[in-house]
Amino acid sequence: MKFNNLLVVDDDKVHHFIIKKLLEKNDIQVNMSFFENGHDALHHLKSKLKKKSNSTDLILLDINMPVLDGWQFLEEFKEIQKDISSEIIIYVVSSSDSSINEDRIEEFKDVIENYFVKPMTSEMIKTIFLT
Numbered sequence: 001m002k003f004n005n006l007l008v009v010d011d012d013k014v015h016h017f018i019i020k021k022l023l024e025k026n027d028i029q030v031n032m033s034f035f036e037n038g039h040d041a042l043h044h045l046k047s048k049l050k051k052k053s054n055s056t057d058l059i060l061l062d063i064n065m066p067v068l069d070g071w072q073f074l075e076e077f078k079e080i081q082k083d084i085s086s087e088i089i090i091y092v093v094s095s096s097d098s099s100i101n102e103d104r105i106e107e108f109k110d111v112i113e114n115y116f117v118k119p120m121t122s123e124m125i126k127t128i129f130l131t
Helices: 013-025 038-050 070-081 102-107 122-129
Strands: 005-009 031-035 058-061 089-094 112-117
Touching (some): 005 038, 013 031, 013 122, 031 038, 058 070, 070 089
16 A cells, blocks of 8 residues: 555654655655644544544554553544544554563454554564555
């Protein structure tokens, strides 16, 4: 699938930098938006919906964040998903296996495409963008 508009929801600025560099290294052209918590990312998505200009097609979502964590983001995303006309693919990207609770992943299996454990690698980027 070809992605054009990436939303990275992660409070780790180093992770933001790594993603930018991996995309450059793999010659992947995509518009990127970065948010440090789920609340700001949801606000962004909702404002795009109001303007009928949702262009996000991929979200890389961390679980452990301040304000609104990844699980809370997913719960709220499910509520607005019905109003989104285009498909948005979500990959969970977390810093530890322990925060990726298999039961929670199962609970959101209709929303989450897959999950990865940080740090992101070229192989992960290729799996997401080039398959």
